[in-house]
Amino acid sequence: MARKRITPGKIRLTEVAKLAGVSPITASRFFRNPEALSVGKRARVESAAKELGYVPNLAARALASQRTEVIGVLIPSLTNNVFADVLRGIYDALDGSRYSIQLANTRYSILQEERLLRLFLAQKPAGLIVTGINQTADSRVIMESVDCPIVQIMEIGPAPVDMMIGFSHFDAGRAAIAHLLDQGYRRIGFLGARMDPRVQRRLEGYRSAMTEAGLFDERLIVTTAVPTSMTLGGTLFADLLAKAPDIEAVFCVNDDLALGALFECKRRHMVVPDQMAIVGFNDLEFMASSVPTLTSVRTNRYEMGRNAAMMVLETLAGRRPAEPVVDLGFSVMERQSSTRRV
């Protein structure tokens, strides 16, 4: 004999079936589709499974059925609060379903993303949720070859691999500037960190709005590839002031930078918004409770995650969403930090 059975006491489906007096396949059906069984057998299998403390072997199930109940999620950062909200939405939507989540962190690298995508392939995921629309060509090939629902989240754009949910970062950037212009600000600076594709599109929105208003000036822009933080917000804002001392307002590419800028203003005894207006992005919870309260562009992160997961779920259930691309929009939350100049 090539291999001796090393698991004498282990409870397999066969044991459950034996105790319940049914065939293994019937017991198997009990776990996957109980309605298909007669009431009597259903009860017998159920009590047998409970009595033996049966735990199904997922690997065997996956091998035999050629699919898993794992939904792969690719996000670029674990630290960024934005993705925490998205994740919460995903987890909430999947809660109670039989699907579980396999989370992977791309660290904002599309090469890393491609590697992780390959890794997911080996798991035959039931569905995939990936961040953004800037995948490598190879990543796209992989995604197109995987036979499972895929949702790209965080932004929308042309040519979805499968489904898509998000909003236009370009438009959102434009809207933030439109608000400031509307409030009478003219010299409006831009603060950006990380500069991932979505941030760059917000910058494009800024550039477009400013150019249109005849106010564009390269010196108003300060960016860095460094990951964002509140401390960085202060530093970048100081840099911006050095480059363009006459600015009246600043659009920060996220809320951490905005709060950092606010504190830098405090440090310099500049009054917000009288001497400096501040607008952030994402509308994290704290923006409404700072002093002064901070204007921000609200993005529907939780809903994005939740809906993305639900779109995968619906597709798996055979009810494919009518609209594969969903624009969740955004809204400029106008608060004290950017009220009209006098």
Added chain:
Amino acid sequence: MARKRITPGKIRLTEVAKLAGVSPITASRFFRNPEALSVGKRARVESAAKELGYVPNLAARALASQRTEVIGVLIPSLTNNVFADVLRGIYDALDGSRYSIQLANTRYSILQEERLLRLFLAQKPAGLIVTGINQTADSRVIMESVDCPIVQIMEIGPAPVDMMIGFSHFDAGRAAIAHLLDQGYRRIGFLGARMDPRVQRRLEGYRSAMTEAGLFDERLIVTTAVPTSMTLGGTLFADLLAKAPDIEAVFCVNDDLALGALFECKRRHMVVPDQMAIVGFNDLEFMASSVPTLTSVRTNRYEMGRNAAMMVLETLAGRRPAEPVVDLGFSVMERQSSTRRV
């Protein structure tokens, strides 16, 4: 025939072996332990795999080998920045290893935790990282029956299931109060949200230190089961002021509350620290860049996650850590918000 082969074009290990001119088992060894092969065969298998674009089937591997390369991680919250840092540490430590992470969210419920633990069982994880030391009795039974390394993180206590890494929240709470007492503050309030077991132990530390100093007063404590947020920090602080208008300082059970309290002070035109000292907990990045800078108890969250994962890895590699319980300690970062009263 019971089942016809439905995968005519799929690349299995057999195909790779055939192309490389070796037996399947030799090809298998290439992927698990390349050193065992002769140099020639190693190269042949490698190029064959690459040529065919072979992706191993993890389910089959798991079924045949009776184990997986998945490490289960149970944390109570995705939103809380504290766990984002822990997770980052875990992901960093596992990066480059062959292990992947299965993350599950207990939502601060030990019943949910037990359910998820059962779910993990079915996956035969290679290791387990769980938060805290307050598991249900059944959870403990499950954990003790699983044959894999387990690390309890975030705090230390008696009777580890297997390994443990964290610090004493009781001592940390005491240390925060000791610092305030040392700076001359006497009427010190306590602000707590969520009130999970670790927060309660911080409260015990507060109670112990205050009692010891002969300063304990039940009216100085304001807590809620509501999840923490900056806004809540402002609200709770207002409640505390209503109950005890004469307080001189406040110890907030986390940094969000502390920043919320700071803004509430601003709103009330109370000068920090002259009229009100504030101490937070965790020392998130923003504590050092607010105005005034905020004192906080630094906890080594990233290291906790990283070391926990490394402990699992080491155990899996057969090098069991000499010390199964690791105290990572904490440090009170003294900043402007709690400098000595005049």
Added chain:
DNA sequence: CAACGGCTTGGTAGCGCTGTCAATATCAGT
């Protein structure tokens, strides 16, 4: 020169479950 031991390689038989299809039981309608 036979015996030995280390290294590499292969054969065999499953791991535990489920897809497929056939068989049987049940029931309504004529």
Added chain:
DNA sequence: ACTGATATTGACAGCGCTACCAAGCCGTTG
């Protein structure tokens, strides 16, 4: 009573990989 349709159940084989053991190969040793 018989037919056909539907609901339930079971037999069989195999999903793709690896554990176990055995065999082959080689150089070394007494």
